[in-house]
Amino acid sequence: MKLPGLVPGLLACLAVIVIGFVAFSLFDIVIAVLNTRFYSPAAFITIFGVGGIFAGLMAYTYGISAIKTKNELARWSLIGTIIVLGAIFYFLLARIEGGEYEIAFKSYGITSALSSLLMAKGKVD
Numbered sequence: 001m002k003l004p005g006l007v008p009g010l011l012a013c014l015a016v017i018v019i020g021f022v023a024f025s026l027f028d029i030v031i032a033v034l035n036t037r038f039y040s041p042a043a044f045i046t047i048f049g050v051g052g053i054f055a056g057l058m059a060y061t062y063g064i065s066a067i068k069t070k071n072e073l074a075r076w077s078l079i080g081t082i083i084v085l086g087a088i089f090y091f092l093l094a095r096i097e098g099g100e101y102e103i104a105f106k107s108y109g110i111t112s113a114l115s116s117l118l119m120a121k122g123k124v125d
Contacts, residue, residue, distance in 0.1 A: 005067065005068060005069055005074075006067060006073075006074060006077050008066040008067065009063040009064060009066040009067035009074060009077070009078060010063065010077065010078070010081050011066075012059070012062045012063045012065075012066040013059040013060070013062070013063035013078055013081050013082060013085070014059075014081070014085065016055060016058050016059040016062050016063070017055050017056075017059050017082070017085045017089075017112060020051060020052075020054065020055030020058065020059075020112075021051070021055070021089070021108055023051075024047060024048055024051030024055075024108070025101075025104075027047065027051075028044065028047050028048070028104070031043070031047065041103075044103070044104065045103055045104070045107050048103075048104040048105075048107045048108040048111075049107040049108070049110075049111045050111070051108060051111075052086070052107060052108040052109065052110065052111030052112035052115065053111045053112070053115040055108070055112050055115075056082050056086070056111065056112035056113065056114075056115030056116045057115055057116075057118070057119075059078075059082055059085075059112070059116070060078055060079070060082060060116055060119050063078040063081070064078060075119065078116075078119075079116045079117070079119055079120060082112060082113060082115075082116035083113045083116055083117075085109075085112065085113075086108075086109040086110065086111075086112045086113025086114075086116075087109065087113060088109070089105050089106070089108055089109030089112070090105065090106050090109030090110055090113075091109075093105045093109075094106045094109070
């Protein structure tokens with residue numbers, strides 16, 4: 001399997017991570033507006049942390065289903081891509097933003113990268 005065979009899965013992985021962050025940002029805004037009394041910084045971090053876990057697992061699932069030839073190279077390429085995207089969210093995007101959403105970028109990046117490691121042990125479907 002060469003790199004062109006992996007491209008649809010890697011793009012699906014990237015799309016799920018970005019769409020997940022946007023979706024959880026909107027969810028955070030809705031929760032902040034509807035429950036202002038109970039909304040706290042801990043809820044802010046938790047929303048993006050849980051969102052990162054779901055995004056990491058969904059990115060792997062959609063990525064592996066988009067690849068035609070499923071093998072160990074495909075599996076480790078997706079896991080590596082999710083880890084790199086998590087590091088980009090944690091180091092690069094959190095530093096660039098540097099304001100209110102810095103902790104959100106960091107918690108989303110860490111949890112999405114670490115959740116992909118759940119797929120490290122196992123077989124390809």
